Amino acid sequence: MAAAATDQPKKPGWRRVLRALGNRKTGFMALFGFASGLPYALLLGTLYAWLSDAKVDLETMGVFSLIGLAYSFKFLWSPLLDRVELPLLKRLGKRKQWIVSAQLMLGLILLVLSTLNPLTALGWFSLLAGIGAFASATQDVVVDAWRVDVADEEATIDMLSTVYQMGYRIAALVGGALALFLAERTDWPTVYATMGAIIALVGVLGLFAPDAEVTAATIGAAEDELLALREVGEIDPRVRKWALFGIGLLWAWALITVGLFMVRSLGSDPETRPDSVAFIATKGPLVVIATVVVPALVAAWLVRMKDKGRYVLTAASPARSAMDRFVDHGYRALILPLTDFVGRLGWAVILVFALVLTYRITDAIWGSFAYPFYLGELKYSKDEVAIASKFFGVGALVVGLALGGTLLTVMGRMATLTFGALIAALTNLLYADLALGGARIAAVSDASGFTWLVSHLGGDQRLAKLMLAIAGENIAVGIAGAAFVAYLSSVVAKGYSAVQYALLSSLTLLVGTLGRGALGQMIEEYGYYPVFLLTTAMGMVAVVLCLIEWARVARLGRASGIDATALEGA
Missing domain, CATH: 1.20.1250.20 (MFS general substrate transporter like domains)
Incomplete structure (x- = not known):
């Protein structure tokens, strides 16, 4: 209870x-x-x-x-x-x-x-x-x-x-x-x-x-954390040094790889520019594996060894050189945020990462094809799309965010997170209906008086259908977005918030980015209607993961790995 x-x-x-x-x-x-x-x-x-x-x-x-x-x-x-x-x-x-x-x-x-x-x-x-x-x-x-x-x-x-x-x-x-x-x-x-x-x-x-x-207390706590790395029961500095060296090399490779790609791409000679699609498809996953997956596995191994009392100090070993202090600072900056994740979440880190990777997939993966769908498939004009998506759509998104913030306070974080995932997936069916002509959306628009309102403002039923579909999706995305940011913020620990949140937020759009090529090919072969059914089904994966995470958090409370301070504000 x-x-x-x-x-x-x-x-x-x-x-x-x-x-x-x-x-x-x-x-x-x-x-x-x-x-x-x-x-x-x-x-x-x-x-x-x-x-x-x-x-x-x-x-x-x-x-x-x-x-x-x-x-x-x-x-x-x-x-x-x-x-x-x-x-x-x-x-x-x-x-x-x-x-x-x-x-x-x-x-x-x-x-x-x-x-x-x-x-x-x-x-x-x-x-x-x-x-x-x-x-x-x-x-x-x-x-x-x-x-x-x-x-x-x-x-x-x-x-x-x-x-x-x-x-x-x-x-x-x-x-x-x-x-x-x-x-x-x-x-x-x-x-x-x-x-x-x-x-x-x-x-x-x-x-x-x-x-x-x-304060002096927080500064002292940071210094104490460094000194604690040299106490009995902590991972041996030699092991930490090799772990830091290995992970540091992987992160350095990733930085250099991405940096060189950007420099070559922005060069003045078009013949020397690399293929950006090929880079994202091939090097993108490798960068994530090198900077997230492998370090997370190393962090899990370090946590396990410490719990088992292996490769740990049997006597205090104070830092004696500048290299020792460099290793301690590097370990604290790069590896401790990961060991904190694994230590707090345990095996649930897999569930959290899976939820992060899939939660925003419905809008992330098809968003690049929105304008081709509106302009090419449905034959709306640029002015109509601008009115529906930029002005009316942004207003609907803000309404969704306001609703999300209220639901977070009234219903609770996990309930809102799950509800947001569900409606974000289901609103893809609005676009599936548009792909077939929009008869159902038109009926709702007419019955609710929305068509009458749009027509008196200079539009018609056809524009009303698009505005209603975009409004429905944007309100859902707003609710889901507010809940998701709150969830990510509650998962990270205050002491490592910059590193941990940056990792999670970077992973959020990864699957959508990598999957756009395949989705574009599917649109070419089968059209938009089955694609929207697919994205709806993909969104249900996030709903299931939310339910599992909700049950885990409710059962374990603070022991679930959610930051204690964040829970106090939940």
């Missing part, structure tokens, strides 16, 4: 929602969410509209999309963000120093981009865009860690996760639709200069944000 109660609110749901919304941390979380979403929209979306207007060729624009790899592999440098202090800025706080510096850098980059001509200064343009993507991905890592670190019983991890998503989605609207609107009436340099000033302003405001408290 006590275990099951950990997922229940301590006070009436609406009172907790209102208290959380009035908290200072919640306001800054929305601001940081906006700052995370804006550069992503500008660098990986709106930028291509500017390049198109500048008459940059399609092949070069395709190369620009590779800067998105910074977001896919951001976990590779996340250990540094957990341990490295910035000179002159460390007084701002462990997380704020990185958040503020990344935001100010992004503001400066966008301002400089606004002074360049992408056609005549393509080299500098691509370099700055790449650095901007790196800074943006770095900001995402630290903002995710900040959210976990500052959560408390009032500003709960669930509410912080929800307002972060809302800020992020509003930024997508500002950096997408609003930027296009401004560009039509001014010019692209003005748009990017304005957006750069906005992000720089957020960086200035971020100076006043709260940060996780760093």
Whole structure:
């Protein structure tokens, strides 16, 4: 009974929602969410509209999309963000120093981009865009860690996760639709200069944000953790050294591989550019195996050896050299986050990873084919798609996020997570109906009066069908997204939040990214209708995994491996 109660609110749901919304941390979380979403929209979306207007060729624009790899592999440098202090800025706080510096850098980059001509200064343009993507991905890592670190019983991890998503989605609207609107009436340099000033302003405001408290006690705890590695019963330093050496080599290989690919891809000679599809399909899984799977297995072996009392110290062995201290710091930054995962979760780490890999698969795997479906298969115009997906769709997504945040507080995290997975899968059936003509959606739209409303605003029944389908999916994705971010935030431990959250969030879109090629081929051969039935069935896998995880958490409570602080805010 006590275990099951950990997922229940301590006070009436609406009172907790209102208290959380009035908290200072919640306001800054929305601001940081906006700052995370804006550069992503500008660098990986709106930028291509500017390049198109500048008459940059399609092949070069395709190369620009590779800067998105910074977001896919951001976990590779996340250990540094957990341990490295910035000179002159460390007084701002462990997380704020990185958040503020990344935001100010992004503001400066966008301002400089606004002074360049992408056609005549393509080299500098691509370099700055790449650095901007790196800074943006770095900001995402630290903002995710900040959210976990500052959560408390009032500003709960669930509410912080929800307002972060809302800020992020509003930024997508500002950096997408609003930027296009401004560009039509001014010019692209003005748009990017304005957006750069906005992000720089957020960086200035971020100076006043709260940060996780760093007291003499917490500093001492960090030092004690390093000293504890040399105590009796801990893994022998020689074994730790070889483990660190092996895992360090794998991560270094991954960083070099991804870095070289990006440098070669952004080169000026098209003949020397590698095949990006082949890289994602072949090297992508290898990078994940090298940086996640193998290190997790090594961490599991280390935990098992320590539990069995093998390869452990029988007497204290203080660090005696700079190399000893280097190994201790490296082990703490790179391997302890993984051993913490395995130690807390045990065999359930497989369940958690499987849930992370499959939860967002329904929208991740088919999202790239949305516009071909709307424009090519269903023959909607670009204006109709813009109205339905960008304006109305984003509004529906924000509504879904608000509903998700409320459900998290009222129903509990695991119930909302499971419900979100279910409706995210089932709303694929809306598109399956559209693929057959949309008779069922039309009937619902007519009966509910939605068709009448759209027609009086200048549309017709055909547009109403598309808007209703997109609204249904986006509300479901909003609820699922709010619950999923809250779940990921509860799984990680505060002491290793940057590394652990970056790993989990990077895995989220992996299966969808790797499976798009096969899905595209299936669409070519069989059409869209069976594809939507397939994605619905794939989404049910996540529902089953959610039910299993829900039962595990309810049965074990804190022993399930969910971070204790996060549970207090559940």
